[in-house]
Amino acid sequence: MREKAxxxxxxxxxxxxxxxxxxxxxxxxxxxxxxxxxRHAVEVKQAEKVAAFFSINHHSIIDVQATVFSxxxxxxxSGKDVPKGRDVDIxxxxxxxxxxxxxxxxxxxxxxxCEKLGARTIFIGVNAVDYSGYPxxxxxxxxxxxxxxxxxxKTGIEKGFDIRTPLIDLxxxxxxxxxxxxxxxxxxxxxxxDPDENGRPCGTCDSCSIRKKGFIDAxxxxxxxxxx
Amino acid sequence: MREKAxxxxxxxxxxxxxxxxxxxxxxxxxxxxxxxxxRHAVEVKQAEKVAAFFSINHHSIIDVQATVFSxxxxxxxSGKDVPKGRDVDIxxxxxxxxxxxxxxxxxxxxxxxCEKLGARTIFIGVNAVDYSGYPxxxxxxxxxxxxxxxxxxKTGIEKGFDIRTPLIDLxxxxxxxxxxxxxxxxxxxxxxxDPDENGRPCGTCDSCSIRKKGFIDAxxxxxxxxxx
Numbered sequence: 001m002r003e004k005a006x007x008x009x010x011x012x013x014x015x016x017x018x019x020x021x022x023x024x025x026x027x028x029x030x031x032x033x034x035x036x037x038x039r040h041a042v043e044v045k046q047a048e049k050v051a052a053f054f055s056i057n058h059h060s061i062i063d064v065q066a067t068v069f070s071x072x073x074x075x076x077x078s079g080k081d082v083p084k085g086r087d088v089d090i091x092x093x094x095x096x097x098x099x100x101x102x103x104x105x106x107x108x109x110x111x112x113x114c115e116k117l118g119a120r121t122i123f124i125g126v127n128a129v130d131y132s133g134y135p136x137x138x139x140x141x142x143x144x145x146x147x148x149x150x151x152x153x154k155t156g157i158e159k160g161f162d163i164r165t166p167l168i169d170l171x172x173x174x175x176x177x178x179x180x181x182x183x184x185x186x187x188x189x190x191x192x193x194d195p196d197e198n199g200r201p202c203g204t205c206d207s208c209s210i211r212k213k214g215f216i217d218a219x220x221x222x223x224x225x226x227x228x
Numbered sequence: 229m230r231e232k233a234x235x236x237x238x239x240x241x242x243x244x245x246x247x248x249x250x251x252x253x254x255x256x257x258x259x260x261x262x263x264x265x266x267r268h269a270v271e272v273k274q275a276e277k278v279a280a281f282f283s284i285n286h287h288s289i290i291d292v293q294a295t296v297f298s299x300x301x302x303x304x305x306s307g308k309d310v311p312k313g314r315d316v317d318i319x320x321x322x323x324x325x326x327x328x329x330x331x332x333x334x335x336x337x338x339x340x341x342c343e344k345l346g347a348r349t350i351f352i353g354v355n356a357v358d359y360s361g362y363p364x365x366x367x368x369x370x371x372x373x374x375x376x377x378x379x380x381x382k383t384g385i386e387k388g389f390d391i392r393t394p395l396i397d398l399x400x401x402x403x404x405x406x407x408x409x410x411x412x413x414x415x416x417x418x419x420x421x422d423p424d425e426n427g428r429p430c431g432t433c434d435s436c437s438i439r440k441k442g443f444i445d446a447x448x449x450x451x452x453x454x455x456x
Contacts, residue, residue, distance in 0.1 A: 100343030108336040115328030141380040148376045152369040
């Protein structure tokens, strides 16, 4: 029987590549996607396409009550604008698009799901190189989260959790090269924080800018409408 | 302006006493109650009564998708029985009523809510003396959770979280004495893991047994139907 792993899958470029790593390593993947009133709700649909692309049989969409998150510019409820056209080479302060405790909450659901499944492995596509400056994407956070889980859960005490972050030290270009090597079709991924009503990316938010630069650096053409 | 605090309020004896401490210290309380398909869904109604008792203006019920938790005997979906009539003086292994990653998930929501409110204080009524042997009720867990939050969130980095556990070192009898001193009406609290369809406690599950013994040790009569 294959070992089970819970994979956090947003439908973006990073989580899709991370999912490809888990599939490639032979895990039986249990994908978790979160709906939290985000502006980019198109993500959830993309996540379903990604799960289908990898023939993942277990994909749960979890509805997190949006009111908890409504302080972030990524929430449609916030009234704040998503910043556009910034220089993404210079990591600034924690940006407006920071979502309160997002990865903590998502990883907490993953812990609970692991315990239910009898699994101990979680994949999360966080990246601390070409990223938006979020505190919950850094290695020191992931390390402390695992330590906390190993003390605070039955699975952690008995077996220890393995929180896999295969992208954490990679540049965006390296992530894209890794995914292409694993056969990822990036045309089904979505990165924009502020797509239009048809799900088309804005091309100028931090996430679009980082994605564009990554494809250029990798010398690969983005198969989506990004950059056009 | 009063300082805000998020209080995890299940409607049980401990969380109600913990809430009384927060109210007594002058915090503006934002209560969070979770509905997670628990057998003791009557808890949610009791939590509403408790919030009304303390004249709390901000009380949110968060619906956590029950499927994540369905491995526990506390979940109505599990098919497992709640253990009855055990000797609660002897902390055994982690019991059947353990709910996967429950306090981690609840505290994660509390972090997100704090960040939205601009608060840094969370009250949780965990207790490591007369308790059911859950790993997520111990001081070492709470300490690691706070450390993780202080690295993984904007509020944690900027101000540091304060996770208050006023009951953690108290016996059940001491908790009851503390609450009585603060004017708590325990007739509105609920403790049973496996109440009947009218919300009446079974009297023999671990939680009922611990509650009964606490009132006897405190020399106080339980104002509910417990023990009758």
